[in-house]
Amino acid sequence: MKTTISQVSKHLNEEVTIGAWLANKRSSGKIAFLQLRDGTGFMQGIVVKADIGEDKFQEAKALTQESSMYVTGTIVEDTRSPLGYEMQVTDFEIIHEAVDYPITPKEHGTEFLMDHRHLWLRSKRQHGVMKIRNEIIRATYEFFNENGYVKIDPPILTGSSAEGTTELFHTKYFEEDAYLSQSGQLYMEAAAMAFGKVFSFGPTFRAEKSKTRRHLIEFWMIEPEMAFMDHEDSLEVQEQYVSHVVQSVLKNCKIELEALGRDTGQLEKIQAPFPRISYDEAIQLVKEKGFDDIEWGDDFGAPHETAIAESYDKPVFITNYPAEIKAFYMKPDPARPEVVLCADLIAPEGYGEIIGGSQRIDDLELMKQRYEDHGLTGDAYNWYLQLREYGSVPHSGFGLGLERTVAWIAGVEHVRETIPFPRLLNRLYP
RNA sequence: UCCAACGUAGCUCAGUGGUAGAGCAAUCGGCUGUUAACCGAUUGGUCGUAGGUUCGAAUCCUACCGUUGGAGCCA
Incomplete structure (x- = not known):
């Protein structure tokens, strides 16, 4: 079922699909954290290698900033999230891969940001x-x-x-x-x-x-x-x-x-x-x-x-x-x-x-x-x-x-x- | 229009007269709870432009261009 980040509280413990962009990503050998945004809000998606399989996990690790995708997973409560909810990702489908997105997670100057x-x-x-x-x-x-x-x-x-x-x-x-x-x-x-x-x-x-x-x-x-x-x-x-x-x-x-x-x-x-x-x-x-x-x-x-x-x-x-x-x-x-x-x-x-x-x-x-x-x-x-x-x-x-x-x-x-x-x-x- | 500061890698900056640097990004590798993640390696430069001073200029001087902040004016 398709939904949006603003609506996830209504889908607790359900599997949903969200159209989203990757705002940022952190990963280790067996787990990856996808910072997702869909226009309605920001939410973290958790990709666990043991659950999703080797190939899909490697694909997740290779995702680039601001690539667009449909992400599917189960909505769970988590107090560590500012939103209060996270998604345990079960699958994702890349819509478009972004290459070399100019605005990085580090600081930028005013002129650069205004140009972008x-x-x-x-x-x-x-x-x-x-x-x-x-x-x-x-x-x-x-x-x-x-x-x-x-x-x-x-x-x-x-x-x-x-x-x-x-x-x-x-x-x-x-x-x-x-x-x-x-x-x-x-x-x-x-x-x-x-x-x-x-x-x-x-x-x-x-x-x-x-x-x-x-x-x-x-x-x-x-x-x-x-x-x-x-x-x-x-x-x-x-x-x-x-x-x-x-x-x-x-x-x-x-x-x-x-x-x-x-x-x-x-x-x-x-x-x-x-x-x-x-x-x-x-x-x-x-x-x-x-x-x-x-x-x-x-x-x-x-x-x-x-x-x-x-x-x-x-x-x-x-x-x-x-x-x-x-x-x-x-x-x-x-x-x-x-x-x-x-x-x-x-x-x-x-x-x-x-x-x-x-x-x-x-x-x-x-x-x-x-x-x-x-x-x-x-x-x-x-x-x-x-x-x-x-x-x-x-x-x-x-x-x-x-x-x-x-x-x-x-x-x-x-x-x-x-x-x-x-x-x-x-x-x-x- | 006026005053001031600034202009160095894709980004943020250090370097103030003697071999061009760091962090981030990117690429490769590692890591099971990260919050701008972290660790190791690699790649990356016409130092805003033009002229001048000097044996030698990113560094000092002049002009110009650009950016930022402020004043005036206003919401």
């Missing part, structure tokens, strides 16, 4: 990270579907910049100029006016020459937008959403977190509500921690963010930034117009900003003024201004960066390991 990303994905570590990414995506759909959100897909090809500041990937749209989307947010505002609560999940592109462990050229964002919700309502959605995602990973990715050596005690604390500090307080806090390179009105750099995050064991919201350093569409605080109703959510353990969100300007005249103040001209956003012309309502939204969230939850250093085929500065292959 298509093969590196097979490793236990990368398998764990991608399964956690998948669980975060699954939990995201679950959360928003269960809370009455409609998934709306904004366009990827756009006619102009959403915020005008960051660099966009340019392409041709027949005779016109076009750009790859750097945010679906403005379109999500239109969607919120049509469907109430909406969310998007899609790729986004930034042609920035950033070279840090937190940056990708192409990355995925989840962008919810909610009509009739103010800034505080939005913060509550954010902390509930992030908590749901973290708790889902803890529940459904135990083997993967273990394989990555993640300290799950840190993750167990991630339950709403999250602490909030104002931008003013954050500036004060950073100065108290000894930084003298920042003044009110400046944006936080990575070291500042880390210093703030270190003061908490949960993600922390930094709220109400100066309007000048934030996007044109953010709503000024009625009590203090020099700051806007916004928040960045900073992940613990130095993983940086994972969410940026705000309440949006709903007044047409103010929006027109901000639009011009930010040097935006032309008719490209007439449709966006019209949202304030026909039944404008208070509304808020936010964007969560998937890869930074995966990096934090999985506990990996660099976002390049959190997306299957990362696009980085100077890397478009494979």
